[in-house]
Amino acid sequence: MxxxxxxxxxxxxxxxxxxxxxxxxxxxxxxxxxxxxxxxxxxxxxxxxxxxxxxxxxxxxxxxxxxxxxxxxxxxxxxxxxxxxxxxxxxHFHVAEEKTEIVRKEDEALIQIIDDDVSMLILLKDALEEAGFMVIANTEAEKAAEQYFDLRPDCLVIDVHLPSKSGVQLLRDLQNHTRKKFIPTIMISSQNDRELRIKSYKNGADDFIPKPIDLEEFIVRVDRHIQRKKLFDHSNLIDELTQVYNRRFLKDSLERLLNEAKRSGIYFTLAILDLDHFKRINDTYGHIAGDRVLARFAQFLKNSIRSSDTVFRYGGEEFMILFPRTRDSEAKDILSRILKEFSLEKFKENDESFSVTFSAGVYMVDDSEIPANSIIKTADQALYEAKEKGRARVESANKLELGIAKKKLNVSVIDDDAIIRTMLMKILQSMEFEHIDLDIQVYEDGLKFFHSNRHEEKGQHFLILDGVMPIMDGTEVLQKVKQAKNAHQFHILMLTGRKNEYDIARALKLGADDYVTKPFSITELQARIQRLIQRMA
Structure with a gap:
């Protein structure tokens, strides 16, 4: 049969x-x-x-x-x-029959696991994902630190015994950098002596779980830490790093202005500001220097706006300002003045001096029935327009012509299985992104991908890459694109076999952004692709 x-x-x-x-x-x-x-x-x-x-x-x-x-x-x-x-x-029924399909929300808690034991890493990642969490996994401390700073996970799981740097040292480094940010950390170790536990707690660990790990208890403890973080975040209206209001208070303030507009018909303007080329600052001078820039920018904004206006940190290097009883033209004039003055500020790191600019989008709300998320979305369109026109400028959504140009993202599916290629083509074609148009191509092996010169096309690339193929192994494709001059433009999701630990470890080491094990849940894969592409927007 x-x-x-x-x-x-x-x-x-x-x-x-x-x-x-x-x-x-x-x-x-x-x-x-x-x-x-x-x-x-x-x-x-x-x-x-x-x-x-x-x-x-x-x-x-x-x-x-x-x-x-x-x-x-x-x-x-x-x-x-x-x-x-x-x-x-x-x-794939004989492998997949016991897997439960999990529907993930885009704002679900993000867990980062750092462990050079690939068997343990896969085990914990699978258990957490089956419980509904999103997970990023790393085998090396340096790559882990880079992703930690970029993604800001909600919980860290670190193995004490890492090859290039001990887990405790990595924890100490991260704690020194994020001393104003509460991210619960769990240390795991096959060693369970009193001295190591005390050392871990002294360096900032919130929990210590010895190996072998009871998965059910592990999930419960992770969930408890996530709940504590949510309570902490909700009780704190001030962003710890920048000392301006946080995202939660923005939501309350925006709803308050909308209610006032319904009662009295008074308009207001929302502005979204984004520091230009901020990743370049982090890459050149380090994330601690980047945090200093964020803190100084926030204070500069607070000192430059009117007493009736309010500054919020929306996330990362994005800030928002609410201008009550203010038209978009007036808000634009205020921000243009602030941009001119802030661009003259000098930052010094490692005996080097540099300046920073920002781009901004503003949107005047004169319709009290518009939802809060639509207001943010519309202002964000104006911000995107400012970036497209060269950055260091302010654009108004109220003045924009309809139809904002989108960036092209080259999406390539490389898999020798025709069924998977066809499914992925359909999944990708059904996706819509505000600022991105997907240019989708499928290839049955790596040689056809390279012979097509697809990898040389301008712009960002997103690869969905099968780990095992008869012609040119997936890790060979990954290695080749990561050695190219435009390697920074490639973001890669690996599809790999559940038992193939060596390929998973090698893919993560070579720079894969994430992996999904076959056979996969279509819903899970779609959510993972959606999240990775949105991070590239």
């Missing part, structure tokens, strides 16, 4: 390649689709794949009702998508 299942899935994959990946302008005849479905139905019924049999039967009924139709490729891919997904699930 297994032999015939294999032959069926090979037939499906061959047909998908012929229809969706062979360059042709010809449309696909309805009778050919019918014959394909008829074949699937007959084989699936014989080898007792009941769900596939029933779905093929249903699709055949649709085909019969539109007898003379001719299909274009995208339309047919949409029509067959459920059948393709079900074929994938049947093919």
């Amino acid at each position: 297994e032999k015939y299942r294999t032959l069926l899935f090979q037939k499906v994959k061959k047909q998908l390649i012929d229809w969706f990946e062979v360059e042709t302008s010809e449309k696909i005849e309805n009778k050919d689709v019918y014959l394909f479905l008829h074949s699937i139905k007959g084989t699936a019924g014989t080898i007792e794949l009941v769900g596939l049999y029933q779905l093929a039967t249903k699709l055949m009924e649709t085909i019969e009702s539109i007898e003379h139709k001719r299909w274009d490729r995208e339309e047919l891919r949409d029509f067959l998508y459920d059948l393709i997904g079900l074929s994938y699930e049947y093919e």
Whole structure:
């Protein structure tokens, strides 16, 4: 029976390649689709794949009702998508039957695990993700620190015994940098003596869990730390680093102004400010220097605005200002003055001097019925316009013409499995991003990807890369793009086998941004792709 299942899935994959990946302008005849479905139905019924049999039967009924139709490729891919997904699930059923599909929210807590024991890293990552958390995993301290500063996780899990730097030393370094930020930290170790536990706590650890780890208890303890952090964040209205109001107080203030507008019809303006090329400051002078720039910028804003205006740190290097009873033109004039004055400020790090500018978008609200998130979204469009026009400028959303240009993101799927390529194409085509247009291409192996010169196209690249392929292994593709001159433009999600710990460790070391193990939940993969692309916006 297994032999015939294999032959069926090979037939499906061959047909998908012929229809969706062979360059042709010809449309696909309805009778050919019918014959394909008829074949699937007959084989699936014989080898007792009941769900596939029933779905093929249903699709055949649709085909019969539109007898003379001719299909274009995208339309047919949409029509067959459920059948393709079900074929994938049947093919991997023996591995996937016990996996529970988790629907993740984009704002779910983010956990960072740092452990050079890849077996333990995979075990903890899987357990946390099955519990609904989002997880980033690292095997090396240096890469972990870089991702920590960039992503600001909600909880850290660090192994005490790391190869290049001890987990306690890494914790001390992170604590020195983020002494004004509460991020709960859990140390894990195969060593469980009193001296090590005390040393960990003295250096800032909030918890210590010895190996072997009881996964159920581990999940509960992580969740408790996340809940503590949420309580702490909600009780504190001041951003610890910059000493201006935080995101939570922004929400309350915005709703208050909207309510006032409903009562009295008084307008107000929201501005979003973003420091230009801030990542370059972090990369050149270090994250501590970057924090000093943020703190000084926040104080500069507080000293430069009117007493009726309010500054908030929205996140990262983004700030917002609420201007009550202020038109967008007036707010724009205020911000242009602040930009001119702040650009004259001098920062000194490592005996070098540099200046910093910012870009801003403003939006005047004169409709009290508009939702708060739409106000932020509209001001953000103006900010994006300011960046597109060269940065160090202020744009008004009220003055923008309709239709803001979007950046192109080159998305490449490299996988030798035609079913996975077809599913990913459909998933990616269904995604919409405010500032990004996806240019999607699929390749069945790494050589075809490089021979197409896709990797040399200008702009940012997002690769979904199978770890194991017969022609040019996925890690070889990863290594080659990360050694290229434009390596910083590549963001990579690896698809890898659950048992293949060596490939996972190597992929993370070579610079993969994340990995997903096969067989994957389609919902989980879609959420992971969405999150990674949004971080690139």
